[in-house]
Each structure stands twice: as C-alpha cells, then as structure tokens.
Amino acid sequence: MTLRAFIVDDEPLARRRLRALCAREADVEVVGEAGDGASAVAAIRADRPDLVFLDVHMPELDGFGVLAALSPPAPAIVFVTAYDAYALRAFEVNALDYLLKPFDGARFHETLRRARAAAGRDDGRGKLEAALRLLAVKDDGRVQLVRDDDIDWIEAADNYVCVHAGRATHVLRSTLTAVESRLDSSRFARIHRSTLVRLDRIRELRPATRNEMLAVLRDGTCLPVSRTYAPRLRALLGT
Numbered sequence: 001m002t003l004r005a006f007i008v009d010d011e012p013l014a015r016r017r018l019r020a021l022c023a024r025e026a027d028v029e030v031v032g033e034a035g036d037g038a039s040a041v042a043a044i045r046a047d048r049p050d051l052v053f054l055d056v057h058m059p060e061l062d063g064f065g066v067l068a069a070l071s072p073p074a075p076a077i078v079f080v081t082a083y084d085a086y087a088l089r090a091f092e093v094n095a096l097d098y099l100l101k102p103f104d105g106a107r108f109h110e111t112l113r114r115a116r117a118a119a120g121r122d123d124g125r126g127k128l129e130a131a132l133r134l135l136a137v138k139d140d141g142r143v144q145l146v147r148d149d150d151i152d153w154i155e156a157a158d159n160y161v162c163v164h165a166g167r168a169t170h171v172l173r174s175t176l177t178a179v180e181s182r183l184d185s186s187r188f189a190r191i192h193r194s195t196l197v198r199l200d201r202i203r204e205l206r207p208a209t210r211n212e213m214l215a216v217l218r219d220g221t222c223l224p225v226s227r228t229y230a231p232r233l234r235a236l237l238g239t
Contacts, residue, residue, distance in 0.1 A: 003115055006049035007033040008040040008066065009080065010058045014101075018053050018080070021108050028112065037061025041069045049075050051115050053099075056081040056090075067093055078111055091182070146170055148183055152201045152217060156194040164221075189236055191215055191225040199236055 005028055007018045015033050022028045031047050034040035037058050044052060044066075052075050056063040063079055064086075079090045082101040090098045097111045150165040156176040163170040163179075172179065180188070180196055191197050197215060206214045211227045225233060 001027065001116075003028045003051050003112070004031045004047075004049045005029065005051045005053065006031055006040075006044055006047060006075070007053045008035075008037070008058070008063070009033075009053070009055040010035050011055075014055070014080070021105065024105075025112060027116070037063070037066045040066050044070060044075065051076045051078065051096075053078050053080050055079075056083060056086050064089065064093065076115060078115075148187065148198075151183075151188075151198055152219070153195065153197040153221070153223060154179060155196075186236075189229070189233055191223060191229050191233055193226065193228075195223055197223060202237065205234070205237070205239060 003025075005022055007015050007022075007030060009015045009018070012035070015035070019030055019033070022030050031049050032043050034043050035058075038061050040052075040054075041061070054063045054066060054077055056079055061069070063081070067074065067077055076096040077093075078097045078099055079086065079095050080099045080101065084100055087098050087100075097114055099107065099111060146163055146165055152164045152166065154164065154176065155162050157171075159173060159175075161172050161174055161176055161179050163172060176190075176194065176196060180190065183196070187200070188196050188198050197217070201217045201219075202215050203218045204216045205225065206216055206222075208214045208224060213225045213230060215223045215225050215233070217223065
C-alpha cells in the first residue's frame with residue numbers, strides 16, 4: 001500500500017527536507033505541500049492524503065487550527081516542530097506522532113513504521129488509526145513520550161496519574177479515564193477504579209480478601225483487583 005503524504009510547513013527548507021526523506025521510501029508518495037495553514041486546509045480537503053506532516057507554528061492558522069478545520073475522517077497527523085511544549089496537546093488531539101526538530105533519518109523512519117502499521121488496519125475509508133499509542137508526560141519540565149510497550153501499570157492520584165514503566169514513574173496531569181481511552185483495550189484493563197494494568201505484565205492472580213484478588217506482575221508488584229473488574233479480567237486472561 002502506498003502512503004499518500006502531504007507536507008505543511010512555512011519554511012521551504014523544512015519542506016524540502018521532508019520531501020527528500022519521503023523520496024527514500026518506495027511506498028511513500030508526496031501528493032502536495034503548503035506553506036501556510038489556510039492553503040493546507042484547502043489542499044488536504046481536495047487531495048485527501050493518508051498522512052500529513054504538519055508544522056505547529058505558522059502565520060494566521062497554526063497546525064492545530066488546520067486540524068480543527070478538517071472534517072472527519074481526518075488523515076493521520078504527524079506534528080513536526082522545534083517546540084516540545086505542544087506535545088501534550090498534540091496527543092490530546094490523537095496525533096500519530098510528534099517529530100521534534102532537529103530529527104534524524106532513523107527517527108523519521110520510526111514515524112513511517114508507525115504509519116505503515118496503522119495503515120494495515122485501514123477501515124476502508126482512508127482513516128488511519130495509531131498502531132502504537134504514546135503518552136506525553138512532563139518530567140523535570142521536559143516533555144517525554146512514553147510508549148505503551150513500556151508501561152506496566154497506571155494509578156490515579158487526585159488530578160494526576162502515575163505511569164509506572166520499568167523503574168521509572170512518570171506523572172501526568174490527567175484522569176485515569178482519559179488515559180484509558182488512549183490505550184489499546186485489548187492490551188490494558190481496568191482492575192480497580194484507580195488502577196490500569198497491561199495484561200501481559202500479569203504473572204498470576206491470587207486470592208486476597210472476600211471481595212478482592214491480587215494481580216501479581218512479572219516484577220513482583222501486587223495490585224488489588226476489585227470484584228467489579230475481576231470477571232472481565234479473568235475473561236481477558238483466559239483464566
């Protein structure tokens with residue numbers, strides 16, 4: 001399947017570099033480009049690309065304004081920008097990826113890998129769904145992207161959630177419900193009103209109290225499973 005890509009950036013050099021990177025890929029066709037948001041909206045509506053590389057900072061209409069002006073189903077969006085401050089907002093609007101300038105060829109190739117994987121689940125209407133989910137979190141004032149492959153479990157903490165990924169714990173200002181909606185429901189499950197867990201991290205289920213059991217993770221972490229969520233968890237695990 002050929003990925004039909006469109007490039008939006010107000011810097012000609014940036015557009016040329018993206019074109020050059022796309023030209024190295026046999027299955028990527030650049031169907032057009034635009035140097036401002038208003039032109040981009042009109043061209044994307046006409047050309048209906050699969051994938052849009054979209055700059056954030058542009059005169060008059062910025063990247064988020066372009067996305068808001070597009071009628072669903074929108075193409076897959078990869079934001080391309082020199083600013084990391086917009087990563088959280090980008091993933092709130094379900095961007096496929098967030099390329100932070102300057103990026104190298106390997107990072108660009110990873111973006112295309114995600115787009116190709118997503119295209120394999122095309123619903124027949126040209127809309128791409130993200131194959132690899134990401135959460136944007138702030139650590140020490142810097143935005144980091146946490147892959148769902150790295151997440152073990154997530155817990156709610158007032159107006160925040162704590163994302164446990166290996167030895168790291170990332171704090172994200174969000175609700176557990178909002179985070180849950182961004183994750184693959186076949187890989188993550190709610191086991192308690194305040195806890196989500198990645199299913200393949202569960203080593204075993206153990207009895208705990210009359211109303212609860214424990215999910216024991218591969219690293220030894222024990223998490224309570226409430227009676228409300230236990231039947232669905234057992235079904236998902238096939239136990």
